Amino acid sequence: YLYCRLNFDADAFPQGLPNISATVEGKKVFDPRTSTTAYSNNAALCIRDFLTDTRYGLGCSASEIDDTSFIAAANVCDEDVALAAGGPTTGTEKRYTCNGSFETNKSPADTVALLCTLTT
Numbered sequence: 001y002l003y004c005r006l007n008f009d010a011d012a013f014p015q016g017l018p019n020i021s022a023t024v025e026g027k028k029v030f031d032p033r034t035s036t037t038a039y040s041n042n043a044a045l046c047i048r049d050f051l052t053d054t055r056y057g058l059g060c061s062a063s064e065i066d067d068t069s070f071i072a073a074a075n076v077c078d079e080d081v082a083l084a085a086g087g088p089t090t091g092t093e094k095r096y097t098c099n100g101s102f103e104t105n106k107s108p109a110d111t112v113a114l115l116c117t118l119t120t
Helices: 043-052 067-077 108-117
Strands: 028-031 036-039 080-082 092-094
Touching: 028 043, 043 067, 043 108
Parallel strands: none
Antiparallel strands: 028 036, 080 092
């Protein structure tokens, strides 16, 4: 969430209230490749996090997760791929990233499906 409190000052805001924007990163997720927890939009790590999260996810224990498969999937997600020639940008980007959000009132199956569609 974001909380902003502004005190109106006609001299400071002669055109009215300013537009407020923010760059938001998602939840910190565990990476079994490095045993660290940090922000990542790696699709495999985001799905693994949902499966193990006890508040918003399925609450699976670590012993129920096949980390070997998630490590392999995370490595594929992190592969750099070339952007199409002639596009608006050049260079590379990660093969699969997960960017978006979900509502916690959905079924776990619907949420996992949604996480897969948020992957680009």
